[in-house]
Amino acid sequence: MNEIAVFLDERNEISSFIESKCVKIFEKKEDLWKAKKEVSVEISIDGKGVREIREEYLNLIKQMEECKIVIVNKAFGIPYSVFYAEDFSVWELEGNPLNFLDEIIIKEKEEEEREENQEEIAKELGEGHFYIDLMELELSKPELSSKKVIIPFLEKDEVKKIEIHCCHVPPWIIKEKDKGKITLKVEEIKRNEYNVTIEKYN
The missing domain is CATH 3.30.420.130 (Dinitrogenase iron-molybdenum cofactor biosynthesis domain)
Structure with a gap:
């Protein structure tokens, strides 16, 4: 580059x-x-x-x-x-x-790193459909909160649905649902293990 x-x-x-x-x-x-x-x-x-x-x-x-x-x-x-x-x-x-040339290269590298980090964080299951394993990320990237992980995806227009594997449903996600910003489906797999599906309103 x-x-x-x-x-x-x-x-x-x-x-x-x-x-x-x-x-x-x-x-x-x-x-x-x-x-x-x-x-x-x-x-x-x-x-x-x-x-x-x-x-x-x-x-x-x-x-x-x-x-x-x-x-x-x-x-x-x-x-x-x-x-x-x-x-x-x-x-x-x-x-x-x-x-502008130096500034462009800096911005391009930042974007490339951001995209690489997002690929490590989420798997794309289909168009606009992503999977995030918070339980795995707690071990591999403990510095990242659930908000830091999920919010960037919710803010992307092209992201419509996120499936999350977690040990508990983050309270801030429930608040987002109560505000009418997302729909939320929670499936309990076993004690302290859940699959949570978030879908954004169009």
Whole structure:
């Protein structure tokens, strides 16, 4: 994660996917950002169908090699959907790109670490459906409270249902249910062992 591609206009300032004249790929070596590669952008969307436009941007992506982070000043339309589908991280910024490169790498690494931590905490059972074993986490990550574990998932729009394996039902979850924010189903497996299912209201 040491390369960032920037869509630039004729003044070497950040531009949009459509209005840019070139893509400059910056690489960090020995604490300095240097332009590794420059790719001319000669894509016109006038009179072209969606498939043709997509193909042109996919060809551009091939020239960007291993780089998976891009900066534009406006991210929208077909080009944005192409880059999103190809698993790029897209940043919207304005001005001189060199002012932002270090900060972007820091934020990207933080996000990567956060996602890795969430993968350790929860298993995805299906789309929007997660499983969290609080009893196991009490042993492996005792510093994490049930709130610290579960709240970040409840705050995600894409998360609809969470199944929790626990030794008791956390009181704050019951309060959330009483506030009408979630539905709660509690199944007692045996003494001091429960399966709790939380579902968010749409």
